[in-house]
Amino acid sequence: MKKFIQIISVLVIFLMLSIHLNAQVKEAPDAPPGGPTGNDGTIGEGAPIGSGLIILISLGAAYAGRKIYLMKKEDLEE
Numbered sequence: 001m002k003k004f005i006q007i008i009s010v011l012v013i014f015l016m017l018s019i020h021l022n023a024q025v026k027e028a029p030d031a032p033p034g035g036p037t038g039n040d041g042t043i044g045e046g047a048p049i050g051s052g053l054i055i056l057i058s059l060g061a062a063y064a065g066r067k068i069y070l071m072k073k074e075d076l077e078e
Contacts, residue, residue, distance in 0.1 A: 003071060004071075
């Protein structure tokens with residue numbers, strides 16, 4: 001039970017801190033339109049992260065599920 005409380009408290013702290021982390025947009029210095037910048041002069045706008053994000057979330061959920069399963073199995077053996 002102590003490990004469970006520690007895990008939950010770490011997750012809560014992580015979520016509270018991650019709210020304040022925002023990406024900073026770099027301004028392109030005098031970039032011509034149609035180059036590697038977006039229409040409003042920002043660099044890296046429209047980068048595709050959708051499928052990679054889904055893969056990372058699913059792997060994280062599988063890892064967390066396995067860890068929880070092993071913790072419960074360990075508690076039953078004792």
